Amino acid sequence: MDPIAPSSDLMNELLLGMRLRGIQYRRIHAGASFGFAFEEKPGCAYFHFLATGTAALLTENGALQTLSAGNAVFLPQGSAHQIFSDPQVSVQDIDYCDVMALSDTVCAVACSSDTPQMIFFSGCMEFDLGGLQGLVPLMPELMMIDATSQRYLELMPILTAMEQEARTGRMGDAGILARLADVVMAVIVRGWVECGCGNSSAFVTALREPKLSRAILALHRHPGRDWTVAELAAESGLSRSVFARRFQEMIGVAPLRYAGELRMRIARTWLTYDRMSIENVADKLGYTSQAAFSRAYKRIVGVPPGYSRRVLGK
The missing domain is CATH 2.60.120.280 (Regulatory protein AraC)
Incomplete structure (x- = not known):
């Protein structure tokens, strides 16, 4: 490859x-x-x-x-x-x-x-x-x-x-x-x-680093998948411990935290600009219920998903 x-x-x-x-x-x-x-x-x-x-x-x-x-x-x-x-x-x-x-x-x-x-x-x-x-x-x-x-x-x-x-x-x-x-x-x-x-940033360095970029690309292509650190490490061709350490050092956050924040950034775009329903967004991002998605969204974004869709999407 x-x-x-x-x-x-x-x-x-x-x-x-x-x-x-x-x-x-x-x-x-x-x-x-x-x-x-x-x-x-x-x-x-x-x-x-x-x-x-x-x-x-x-x-x-x-x-x-x-x-x-x-x-x-x-x-x-x-x-x-x-x-x-x-x-x-x-x-x-x-x-x-x-x-x-x-x-x-x-x-x-x-x-x-x-x-x-x-x-x-x-x-x-x-x-x-x-x-x-x-x-x-x-x-x-x-x-x-x-x-x-x-x-x-x-x-x-x-x-x-x-x-x-x-x-x-x-x-x-x-x-x-x-x-x-x-x-x-x-x-x-x-x-x-x-x-x-x-x-200017370790994050962008990671975009140019082939092994880490494979894991980041997988996260962005399949944000609704319930990823584990071991699965992301396999995408990178690294051991779990080496991958987790290198990801933390270069990106600044742990792999699964990055995955969760990524889902919410995508969710915010879908709610605010694409006007998708909360139920549809929750389903596309792999949440078992709308309530579970709403709790995760408010914890990371700071406002309920309905606020983003109703107010920011105007």
Whole structure:
């Protein structure tokens, strides 16, 4: 068996589980002087693509990043930041700028009556990795790529297509933009993992470690199975004791605790976004009764499953 295959399969599982919802796009035109502030939005992610001109991005922790045409920026944790022409310029909250609606999900922001010197395409969306949602807090505050680089050559035509869709306002543009955004985010996340995730977490190291990745992949493919540590160790080709120790060291929790938390993350997605019934979710996740599932859900998530379905799913 190819030793890289399990990690590749797990990457597919990660990307297939990724969902972007509630997407709102802005196409922003500005002159020589501009400044925009983006407030913190927990549970969401920001995406920016600079089509023309130059700019600077200041993160909440004070890091300053220079942007040029062709750069794309992804902030997976929805942290507050600013984009401006110069640090001395005053900034305005992007949510309070005058806009012109291009469609239900796309609007235009024009801050100059002259020929724009800077055009960028911006999106804010709910960022959900499904069963691997625990990966989001481990991601860096900001992930920047050069869409013209050799590693990301596939992104340039996609980003260009997104800009064209936002600009022309053709029928069905919102649906096209949402699907193109899915691809862009997936490529960025994949590139981050391929590059070693900045060595930022043992969890992601495990995704790249063939033996552990087999067990994690089995858990994600069959979350409703009543797994034992011995069965997961067999998936990894390790002894029970070696597997349990290595899993704890690299993931930070015991295997069965991870399995239980995974079920509840999947359950929350099914209840909140897919609008599945509590009974159906309990059955799909292997619980013998709805009551047993509800107790486990409240213990791990902190609220009853009915709350997630009724309130969060609105």
